[in-house]
Amino acid sequence: MALRFPRFSQGLAQDPTTRRIWFGIATAHDFESHDDITEERLYQNIFASHFGQLAIIFLWTSGNLFHVAWQGNFETWIQDPLHVRPIAHAIWDPHFGQPAVEAFTRGGALGPVNIAYSGVYQWWYTIGLRTNEDLYTGALFLLFLSALSLNRGWLHLQPKWKPRVSWFKNAESRLNHHLSGLFGVSSLAWTGHLVHVAIPASRGNMFDGIIS
Numbered sequence: 001m002a003l004r005f006p007r008f009s010q011g012l013a014q015d016p017t018t019r020r021i022w023f024g025i026a027t028a029h030d031f032e033s034h035d036d037i038t039e040e041r042l043y044q045n046i047f048a049s050h051f052g053q054l055a056i057i058f059l060w061t062s063g064n065l066f067h068v069a070w071q072g073n074f075e076t077w078i079q080d081p082l083h084v085r086p087i088a089h090a091i092w093d094p095h096f097g098q099p100a101v102e103a104f105t106r107g108g109a110l111g112p113v114n115i116a117y118s119g120v121y122q123w124w125y126t127i128g129l130r131t132n133e134d135l136y137t138g139a140l141f142l143l144f145l146s147a148l149s150l151n152r153g154w155l156h157l158q159p160k161w162k163p164r165v166s167w168f169k170n171a172e173s174r175l176n177h178h179l180s181g182l183f184g185v186s187s188l189a190w191t192g193h194l195v196h197v198a199i200p201a202s203r204g205n206m207f208d209g210i211i212s
Contacts, residue, residue: 008034040165051153055146062142069135077121088116128201
């Protein structure tokens, strides 16, 4: 029996053409088509994949914070949001001639840059971020959450920690898990951030790590 990719489909794994690779990638998350799939395993795979999706979201958001802190002009923009154009990131392109360099050098930058039109500068300003250090701290925190999500996804695929099908079909346990863990804790955390960080920052007072 073939043990090469994709292991979830032995029929596909024995295909001698490149169809094995492309179909394997395309059906990697089509759990119902995998060999030896059961109802319980289907639920477990879907549940674990949610942690992987959260990890990707946290990693992507962390990248936004890091790139602006590294290559943006967040601290300059904070001083005059109405007239300074926010920079998303620098442009490093060897094909740029002098006219292109001059055309894309804007927002007070020393070289060609992309201007940020996504609104992240305004959002970060609203929630109380004021310095590049704040952005780096946020990026590291989200990286930690991304790694934690990957670990939780892996953990819930281990035999000792796999949820049973009865848990998935118990509406009360699922609602308690989501309502208390996801909505409850995250809502309290967000409220605490607004009260102790965002609102004081809007009044010119920076959070010093002590709740008062």
